[in-house]
Amino acid sequence: VSPLAEVGYGPGDFGATLPVWALSIASMIILLVCMSRRRWAAPVSAGTALLGLAVAGVGAWAHRFETRALFNDMYRVDPYSTFFVLVFVAIGIVSVLLSWDYLERTNLNHGEFYALVVLSALGMIFMAAANDLIMIFLGLELMSLALYVLAGFRKNRFESNEAALKYFLLGAFATGFLLYGVALVYGATGTTNLSKIGGFLVASPVRDTPLLVIGALLLFVGFAFKVSLVPFHMWTPDAYEGAPTTATAFMSAGAKAAGFAGLLRVAMIALPELTPDWTRLLTGIAILTMTVGNVTAILQSNLKRMLAYSSIAHAGYVMLGVIAGGAGGAQAVLYYLAVYSVMNLGAFGVVSLMGKGSDERVRVQELAGAGFRYPWLGIAMTVFMLGLAGIPPTAGFMGKLLLFRSALEGGHVMLVIFAVLNSVVAVYYYLRPIVVMYMTQPEGEALEVSSALPAAVALAVLVIATFWLGTASGSLTGAAMQSVLAVFP
Amino acid sequence: VLLTTALTAIAILGSFSAVTQRVRAYYMLLLALETGMLGTFMALDLVVFYVFWEAMLMPMYLLIGVWGGQERIRAAVKFFLYTMVGSVLMLVAIISLYFLHHAQTGTYTFDLAALYQTNIPLGAQFWLFSAFALAFAIKVPMFPFHTWLPLAHVEAPTAGSVLLAAVLLKMGTYGFLRFAMPLFPNAAFALTPVICALAVIGIVYGALVAMVQPDLKKLVAYSSVSHLGFCMLGMFAMNPEGWSGSILQMLNHGISTGALFLLVGVIYERRHTRLISEFGGLWKVLPAFSVVFLVVMLSSIALPGTNGFVGEFLVLLGAFKTQRLWAILAATGVILSACYMLWMFQRVVFGAVTNSANEGMKDLTPREALVFAPLLLLIFWLGIFPQPVLSRIQPSIQETIDLVNNRAVAIRTWEARSAMIDAGIQPCCPDKAEIAPGVAK
Numbered sequence: 001v002s003p004l005a006e007v008g009y010g011p012g013d014f015g016a017t018l019p020v021w022a023l024s025i026a027s028m029i030i031l032l033v034c035m036s037r038r039r040w041a042a043p044v045s046a047g048t049a050l051l052g053l054a055v056a057g058v059g060a061w062a063h064r065f066e067t068r069a070l071f072n073d074m075y076r077v078d079p080y081s082t083f084f085v086l087v088f089v090a091i092g093i094v095s096v097l098l099s100w101d102y103l104e105r106t107n108l109n110h111g112e113f114y115a116l117v118v119l120s121a122l123g124m125i126f127m128a129a130a131n132d133l134i135m136i137f138l139g140l141e142l143m144s145l146a147l148y149v150l151a152g153f154r155k156n157r158f159e160s161n162e163a164a165l166k167y168f169l170l171g172a173f174a175t176g177f178l179l180y181g182v183a184l185v186y187g188a189t190g191t192t193n194l195s196k197i198g199g200f201l202v203a204s205p206v207r208d209t210p211l212l213v214i215g216a217l218l219l220f221v222g223f224a225f226k227v228s229l230v231p232f233h234m235w236t237p238d239a240y241e242g243a244p245t246t247a248t249a250f251m252s253a254g255a256k257a258a259g260f261a262g263l264l265r266v267a268m269i270a271l272p273e274l275t276p277d278w279t280r281l282l283t284g285i286a287i288l289t290m291t292v293g294n295v296t297a298i299l300q301s302n303l304k305r306m307l308a309y310s311s312i313a314h315a316g317y318v319m320l321g322v323i324a325g326g327a328g329g330a331q332a333v334l335y336y337l338a339v340y341s342v343m344n345l346g347a348f349g350v351v352s353l354m355g356k357g358s359d360e361r362v363r364v365q366e367l368a369g370a371g372f373r374y375p376w377l378g379i380a381m382t383v384f385m386l387g388l389a390g391i392p393p394t395a396g397f398m399g400k401l402l403l404f405r406s407a408l409e410g411g412h413v414m415l416v417i418f419a420v421l422n423s424v425v426a427v428y429y430y431l432r433p434i435v436v437m438y439m440t441q442p443e444g445e446a447l448e449v450s451s452a453l454p455a456a457v458a459l460a461v462l463v464i465a466t467f468w469l470g471t472a473s474g475s476l477t478g479a480a481m482q483s484v485l486a487v488f489p
Numbered sequence: 490v491l492l493t494t495a496l497t498a499i500a501i502l503g504s505f506s507a508v509t510q511r512v513r514a515y516y517m518l519l520l521a522l523e524t525g526m527l528g529t530f531m532a533l534d535l536v537v538f539y540v541f542w543e544a545m546l547m548p549m550y551l552l553i554g555v556w557g558g559q560e561r562i563r564a565a566v567k568f569f570l571y572t573m574v575g576s577v578l579m580l581v582a583i584i585s586l587y588f589l590h591h592a593q594t595g596t597y598t599f600d601l602a603a604l605y606q607t608n609i610p611l612g613a614q615f616w617l618f619s620a621f622a623l624a625f626a627i628k629v630p631m632f633p634f635h636t637w638l639p640l641a642h643v644e645a646p647t648a649g650s651v652l653l654a655a656v657l658l659k660m661g662t663y664g665f666l667r668f669a670m671p672l673f674p675n676a677a678f679a680l681t682p683v684i685c686a687l688a689v690i691g692i693v694y695g696a697l698v699a700m701v702q703p704d705l706k707k708l709v710a711y712s713s714v715s716h717l718g719f720c721m722l723g724m725f726a727m728n729p730e731g732w733s734g735s736i737l738q739m740l741n742h743g744i745s746t747g748a749l750f751l752l753v754g755v756i757y758e759r760r761h762t763r764l765i766s767e768f769g770g771l772w773k774v775l776p777a778f779s780v781v782f783l784v785v786m787l788s789s790i791a792l793p794g795t796n797g798f799v800g801e802f803l804v805l806l807g808a809f810k811t812q813r814l815w816a817i818l819a820a821t822g823v824i825l826s827a828c829y830m831l832w833m834f835q836r837v838v839f840g841a842v843t844n845s846a847n848e849g850m851k852d853l854t855p856r857e858a859l860v861f862a863p864l865l866l867l868i869f870w871l872g873i874f875p876q877p878v879l880s881r882i883q884p885s886i887q888e889t890i891d892l893v894n895n896r897a898v899a900i901r902t903w904e905a906r907s908a909m910i911d912a913g914i915q916p917c918c919p920d921k922a923e924i925a926p927g928v929a930k
Binding site for chain 1: 536544546551554555562565570573574578585
């Protein structure tokens with residue numbers, strides 16, 4: 001008996017785990033390629049990354065209806081994880097396309113960047129597919145360590161170093177919380193397997209043991225840090241600002257989706273017995289997150305910081321679905337994470353194109369007059385801003401609609417009212433770039449915009465997706481629903 | 490719908506020479522706006538309605554913000570935020586309604602016809618009606634939510650002002666008639682005094698503020714606030730006269746205010762100012778313009794023989810029947826509107842030409858004449874022979890009023906019955922429940 005078969009992994013399971021294989025192999029190849037310091041190393045790395053991600057996507061797609069428990073039930077292939085794998089793969093591909101020209105422009109063109117993107121995507125996949133707290137921890141670490149390096153990738157820039165250090169120190173702290181939480185939950189339930197924890201709690205007469213409650217709380221803190229809920233959001237603006245813009249795009253979309261993927265699975269499979277008691281706490285955190293994120297975003301003049309605070313606010317919106325729970329809530333979370341990734345990647349993608357050569361521009365004011373001088377860029381930015389603001393007929397609106405609907409169905413009326421009022425506040429700052437682009441004239445030197453074919457293609461796809469997912473939302477909401485129903489009873 | 494398409498065409502015709510920059514984008518946005526407006530009026534599904542309602546904001550926002558005047562950015566953002574606040578709360582109400590309907594019938598639907606059948610508890614009605622009413626009241630706009638309107642009107646380009654006045658504001662009143670009142674009849678009845686009071690304050694206040702405006706466009710904007718107060722009053726008179734007057738008044742307001750904005754646009758293009766004090770004696774310089782202006786102005790003060798008279802008369806007639814006090818107060822608005830309009834007209838058109846800059850102005854061009862001709866025709870036609878229009882709207886009004894009344898009674902009955910069941914009394918037959926205490930027919 002081979003050791004693999006012993007842990008429940010036969011040759012027949014290879015296809016279903018193709019995403020993991022493809023990304024692992026791709027990252028190895030890239031690292032080998034990067035040992036050569038030739039000029040072709042970076043483009044080849046980018047190509048390899050694209051190929052690996054594409055193969056991973058195809059592999060996930062081919063097995064999208066399957067459910068398998070592998071490696072002693074530590075790793076699940078099921079529609080839920082497949083949904084997220086496809087989201088992560090899409091995020092990865094778009095990030096690579098956006099980075100292609102950006103890295104060259106900003107003299108960062110080292111192939112290792114792509115290796116880190118691929119490794120981080122791999123960690124995200126582990127987080128979404130894990131059915132075991134240890135596995136979630138491993139995925140989280142793999143994702144985070146790669147992201148820390150990505151944040152500090154501009155090693156000769158002060159802000160980038162600050163971003164990496166801050167992200168790393170606070171992140172390490174949060175991971176410590178998570179690990180301690182895992183330990184306590186293990187102590188309370190005797191297992192780290194999510195399904196078994198859930199089963200134990202259903203059968204157990206005493207659920208509110210301090211050990212379990214504190215453990216679950218620490219777990220939550222770990223996730224809250226990764227998805228940047230208030231008060232665990234402090235790292236977000238600095239990390240987003242300092243990191244290279246395309247790395248910011250990648251981590252803002254991917255880390256958030258992965259964090260929520262893990263959180264949702266833990267909440268729905270392992271700890272559903274606890275969630276009712278938590279509603280009040282989570283409601284408070286959601287309201288706080290939305291309000292702090294949105295109000296602070298108004299004050300920002302740096303686009304990257306503004307988007308960072310807006311991403312905090314979006315985490316608050318997603319919490320609505322988590323709080324609502326049930327199939328409807330989980331469906332809303334999945335849909336929202338997917339469309340949020342599309343729009344946020346797009347917004348950061350536009351920012352990454354601002355400025356010529358290594359001269360990066362990130363201030364809102366610098367967009368002045370750009371709407372008419374660069375009509376396509378202007379339209380793209382407008383669409384992403386409106387999408388993030390949740391104006392129909394974009395996908396952002398459908399996402400908010402689903403979240404609000406699930407929360408209202410759960411009877412959280414006050415929470416929904418806070419959320420809608422918050423989304424009005426958000427409109428104010430999302431309109432600002434549009435105002436500046438179309439309604440003001442530049443003072444002094446006008447903004448120059450870099451043109452890059454891969455990034456343009458990626459942005460065009462994202463614009464179309466923002467509308468497509470908003471108007472013909474049936475396919476994605478349906479897929480989200482199926483994924484949820486297949487996993488959560 | 491007809492009003493919308495007709496006025497869009499007229500607005501486009503009217504902006505040929507005013508808009509000189511970024512022409513393609515401008516027309517694209519105008520058409521997008523028209524799509525939104527048509528969609529809003531035709532939607533029979535609440536979510537579709539909401540989507541169009543919101544989608545319409547964006548083109549209007551850009552129209553004001555890009556092609557507007559000095560303070561355009563502030564105006565555009567204010568317009569957007571005001572409308573958003575109202576509409577997101579309406580969205581919450583829409584979703585709540587959806588769940589209420591599900592709780593009763595077991596089916597999920599946003600279809601308006603099905604939702605008309607839902608029995609909504611009185612307490613919930615109050616909140617849901619408030620949420621809808623807030624969205625629509627901001628759009629109408631009713632006092633005290635009107636402050637975005639003058640700013641938006643003044644800063645918007647002419648075509649934008651015309652469409653804003655003629656169509657966008659109507660969406661608010663339309664929303665009341667189509668959604669808020671039939672869906673939540675009891676709450677509508679209960680809140681009638683509040684809304685009538687606000688409407689009358691709007692009428693009088695709008696007129697008084699209009700009187701002291703130095704800027705022509707602002708004057709017209711405040712007169713809009715006043716006129717729409719009449720629409721709201723007529724609507725909440727809750728009788729067929731009031732409703733048909735209200736609908737006719739919406740139509741009239743679209744025509745006459747639209748025409749007024751176009752007229753202001755005409756002289757603004759020539760002189761680049763809208764201050765009343767800058768003009769004077771235009772009759773001698775622009776005879777054709779002045780004649781058109783006179784007719785439109787008279788229609789706006791509701792002189793008999795013009796369209797305005799029929800509408801206001803019907804509104805007041807309806808209001809007298811049910812809300813006598815408010816009707817009397819509102820009637821003073823008619824006098825006030827005569828005051829500010831005639832005074833403004835006198836200062837702009839009569840007298841000697843005091844400002845030499847006005848001497849060389851050109852009269853209406855054939856294109857401009859073509860713009861105004863259909864509007865004048867409508868003013869007289871609706872003023873002298875409104876019957877064809879009235880008979881068109883009569884049946885649908887009757888139907889909706891019946892719907893409102895029947896639903897109000899049905900829901901009261903249903904409430905009383907469920908209250909009895911809750912109290913442990915089994916109502917033996919529907920008649921018993923209807924005469925239970927607290928049930929008024």
